[in-house]
Amino acid sequence: MIDIWDKVGGFWARHVVAKDVEHIRERERRDDRISIILNHIGFSWRVYLVAFLGFLASSWSLIAVTIITPALYFIYDRHGQFDRDAGLVLDMVTLTATILGMVFFGHLADRLGRSKLYGIEVIIVLVAVGGAAFSSAGFIIHQGESDETSSLDIYAALFVFRAFLGLGIGAEYPMSALIAAEFSPTRWRGVMLAAVFLAQAVGRLLAYGIGVGTLRGLSNQLDPAAKDALDRTKVVLDIFWRLALSLAGIPAVFALVFRLFIPETPRFYSAVKRDVKKARESLTMLSTRTPEMIADIERVMIVGPNDAASSITGRRSWRKMAADYYFGSAKGWKLLAAISIQWLLLDVVWYGVGLDSPGTLAALWLDKAPPPTSIPPPNWNDDPAYPNATIVETIDRNLVRTLELSSIATLLGSVAVIPLVGRLSRKTHYLCTTWALAALFACMAISVSQTYAKPTHQASMVFYVLAQVLFNLGPNTLTFILAAEIFPTEVRGTSYGIAAASGKLGAIIARGIIKRAGKGQGGLVTVLAVFCVTLVVMALLVWLEPLGIAFPRVQKPRSLKWRESGLWHKILHSHLENQSLEDISPWPLEEAAAGEVEGAGRRRSESESDTESRPPGLVEEGVRLEALAVEIGPQAKQVKTTATPVVGAAVVCAEARDG
Structure with a gap:
């Protein structure tokens, strides 16, 4: 093993006497000592798995909820009394709870520490997924052909558990980012964070891929000609949606196990607790624990009598420190505004083409005018080309289209950004990909206006796929990374939570834009044009840096x-x-x-x-x-x-x- 003292110019090797370091408690020296060890430990697969699995569970759960909505409409929509607004309400509940989870748990991570919250957000996701998967309408009494009474309300149960799911998903965002950033060596920080964000694309792929396999495996036993075909279809779909949702809890179980054995981050001990001894213990737990590594840690992280947290007096409250950072000479509010505005505008576009993906993809896939029909399609069918499709055919078609046009493309973008993230400056990388996205959305809007419901519609599909690749190749991944890099440890969780919550606020705004634009060719062109302008605004804000609101150089x-x-x-x-x-x-x-x-x-x-x-x-x-x-x-x-x-x-x- 290369001696760590050779790497630092022999400084620590020549000065290991206690009197040279016992008195040094200032922030910079504590952090330097921690950076030395983290850089020497290198990329930690244990830390990566902890952050990756938690983020995977939250991403998979969120996508699974979108997949099962048509099945819920079909099974529990009693004679049309529930319209599409029921799904909209459930989405809004999830997003609102996600915003609360991001802000609340991000702030708690700064006040209480990261380790005290390890696993709590995963437990919330597990409880929410399990509760939703086992929700029931209770005992049902049929009162004639057109009326029935049940002891429970399935939508009320889903409302509650979707709120808990959103809370857990929101909590997972800052926790995964903090774990990855604060345990990472400087060299691998960007790669680590980009690799953690890969979990979002993997979660999408698993949710849709396993969803297709599960649905086809269960529906093979259906006989459309049977007298009880409708009831059997409902039974199959009831099993399907519960399996699709509950399988998302598998990575959460593994994430919970791993998080039980991860210590507090040494940077939190140094910056907030001022406790070098605890920071040294944390580094020891993270390392390989070989005699050489332990000796290195003990030589660098020398603990003097004044290095314990209890010896420090006169420490200001967190509220005072945060106020000084945000509104004092550092003007931290500008950084917070920069990343929050970008995340809000980005998610207006990202969720705008993602939350309503079955309808968007159906419009892009349309190669001829829809057949005329006097019967309105059911609320679970968004495809005008197949108004008479069965529920199984509709769900299967939605899953396959999303896999082909979205899930695989976002995975490619997430994989490609990992080796690229360190080769360009964050600003250049962000600007190039955002301008490219704006151009693609402009091309997509023009293409849809000219090729909608025509054999040449494939051009619009190509632009859509390229846009999905670029989202994760650029701004979608970079906002996740930058928000974890640009704030001090004392306020990193709170700042990250606020920035990420701004993104989910953008998702809520996107819902309003889509609903106002309407369906059909005109509505889709309008939405794409609005999103193109949004991307242009994003790029201009980063490029021009108005009022000094800009990203720092990382x-x-x-x-x-x-x-x-x-x-x-x-x-x-x-x-x-x-x-x-x-x-x-x-x-x-x-x-x-x-x-x-x-x-x-x-x-x-x-x-x-x-x-x-x-x-x-x-x-x-x-x-x-x-x-x-x-x-x-x-x-x-x-x-x-x-x-x-x-x-x-x-x-x-x-x-x-x-x-």
């Missing part, structure tokens, strides 16, 4: 050594490298309130030229200056901290009073 150019490397090395390695979470979002002067060294928490992400021009002996000189700063203590009148090209080594320049 990457920096590599050193001169990269430029002088060979062509093959440049192809394999990006010219950019991630900045640490602490460099992206420094916490201004918070440590001073706790009686720590003035200037702690202030960071400057140095430019490439600064890195290259620094004399080779500056690190060693910085070590001597730091020791001098320790000795002069109260006489130091100015402390200035700058990042060095060596991970974990800080140059502290102290100037004594009177020279």
Whole structure:
């Protein structure tokens, strides 16, 4: 194993005496020590599985709910007394509860810690899925051919459990992102978060793919000519929707088991609890626990008598700290506004073409004028080309079309973005894919206006597939990543929850747009045109950065050594490298309130030229200056901290009073 001390220029190897580090409690040094170990541990598959499985369960559950809606209409719609608004109400309940879950659990993660909430959101999803899958209309009494009475209301039960499901799904968003971001080494952070977001596409694929297999397997036993064919169809569909929903709980069970053995994130211990000892224990649990690794952790994470959380006095309340961050010199509200506005506008488009996918896909698939009919289609059939299709045929067609035009495409986009996420700057990546999406939606709107219900309709389908790929290749994945990167640890959960909740608010707005636009060719063209304009607005906001509302730089150019490397090395390695979470979002002067060294928490992400021009002996000189700063203590009148090209080594320049 390569000695970690060689990686940090020998700084820690030469200065492991207690007096050199016992007094150092400022935020920057704690975080640097943690970053050293996390970078040495590398990509943690255990952390990845914990975040991935939880996000997979929530995504699968949400899609499964959409799949089963036509079956519920068919089985429990008593003589047409329930219209399409019943499905709309259930969707709104789920989305509203999701918003509450994102904000509430994101905030709790900042106040109580990540570990105290590990598994709670998964338990909520399990309870909701299980409760919904076993919901019943109770005992039914038939009173003639046109009336019946039941002891329970299936829609009331689904209403309650859909609310719980939304709460669990909302809680999972910030928790998965926080786990992935705060346990990730700097180098792999973007890849880790993109790979976690892959769970959304995998969940879609599994929900629709297993749904097709389950429906076809169950419906093979149906005989359309049998006298009781209708009742048997209802029995088959009742089994189908319960299986489709309950299977989504399988990854949740595994996620719950894994989360029981994941410690609190070391960054939370450092930034919020100020407890180096606990941070060291967390890193030890995460590591391979080999003697060499444990020795490395103990040498780097040296705990002095003042490093315990209980020794820190004068700490401000979370509310005061958050107010200082959002509205103080850091102006954190601008970052929050930037990501929240983007997520809101994005989900207007994303959910606008996703929540009503059976109707949208049916319109895109139409290759000739619908056959005339005097009988209105049932509320579970959105396909004008097949007004007389059976319920089984309708559900099967919806599932297959979504698989072919949406699920596979989003999976391709999610897979492709993983190696790409570190090769472009986040802003360039976001802008390119958003402009491309706007162009695709414009082409789609024109295509639908010209080829609707014509043999050339395939052009619209091609544009739709490309758009699905680009969503996850670009803004859909990048908003998930950026929201986890750009905020300080103290407010990361709250900020992430608010940003993600803004997205779900966009989904609710999308419902209103679709309902107002109406059905048919004119309605679809209107919706696509509105979404095209929305994407243009998104791109312009990122490009122009009005009022300074913009994303921070989360990457920096590599050193001169990269430029002088060979062509093959440049192809394999990006010219950019991630900045640490602490460099992206420094916490201004918070440590001073706790009686720590003035200037702690202030960071400057140095430019490439600064890195290259620094004399080779500056690190060693910085070590001597730091020791001098320790000795002069109260006489130091100015402390200035700058990042060095060596991970974990800080140059502290102290100037004594009177020279």
